Amino acid sequence: MTRTADIFGSSVVAVGAFNPAIFSPDWLERNKLIGKGDADGATKSSAIIISHQATVFETEWFALQVLENQFSLTSKGALTPAIKDLAVGIFSLVPHTPITALGLNFLAHFKFGAEAEYHKIGDVLAPKTIWDGLYPEGRSAGMQVLSIRIQDADRGSDLRTGNEKRISIQPSDKVRFGVLMLLNDHREIRGSADGIFPADQAASIVDSDWQSSCDDAIRVFDYVVSNALAARD
């Protein structure tokens, strides 16, 4: 990557029907997915909820939130592929869970040396020619968020699958004159395809594709930022 992100993170999000109460730090430790230190730290923290409707807790390196319709495992601090293994382990332990979709997500904050570079990114990706004409006096148009979907089909053709990538860019809330880029690698899960249970399918996708998805996110973020900055004024 010619441009290195100032902050880089990942999350694994699954949509389906979950039983939040089982996803406790103690359960993860008993199944050898996290160590005693992580489990104790999470349990003693004041920021922990375990109920039938929601489980929310954090360790030093991940945050887990499970609702009845959504599972979300997010990296904290320095990203480690151990987050992938944790997701695989959790899904493997609940193979019958009806998961319908899975997202491998990556985010990066890029900081720019000059304010002009920051605005150039927004102007290249969302030119203001039309928008500036709307309110020519005393107002200014700025890009808030831009999202692009990359679908699994040629334009106008039927979708081969429901899988898609969603790439978003918006101003960073963490670094001054920085942008936040997000990549959502969205996968559809078919119910018990080939006799494989949905959560096992999810585990298999995370295990086999998380690294390549991460590599792709790094490539996409670098490509967009570098090309936007290199564009002629």
Added chain:
Amino acid sequence: MTATSTVSRSVNRNSYGFQGYGFQTGLDLNSVSVRENSSTDFAKNFGVQDLRTIPEEKEVVAPSAGVALDREPDIDAAVIQLWEGRVLDVNLENDVMNVLLIAKMGQVPDHTAEIELQWVVDQDRDLVVAGAVFYLTLYKKTRRGSIQNSQELRFRRRPSWTKVQVQKVYSDADQMRAKMRARPIAA
């Protein structure tokens, strides 16, 4: 969202690329109403917003006052390099392990290294055996203007095989064996 900031007031309109205010990606309540329940996107709505998606008729246990529901996970580090490592052998006398490191970013050749066991956290010490897999992250953190370089070593943990999984392996093996035939012995 508030539309007040020195950024938005001071920039030249002609070079105004992004809006300079109000981007709380994790906390923007306006975005909650339009988010699809089927989204597998980043859990931007980490915390209280997600709880709002629970149907009203269900009883939700009130969180204790000390629980910070509206916080995003603290992602604040830049990864410089990621390695996947394999323990080759452990030397307890010298408190080191010899490892093979495979870079996960960029075209960096594999190499061997000696890592002191002091880098392994206590909870992972029993995992340090020949063949164990770990991840080594070299990262950069910016805190209050100062840059801190550091590394994190975390061992891979996988759940034990379940009885069902073991049964399936035996069943698959039986099926394969049933399809095998002995090759005729060459004359």
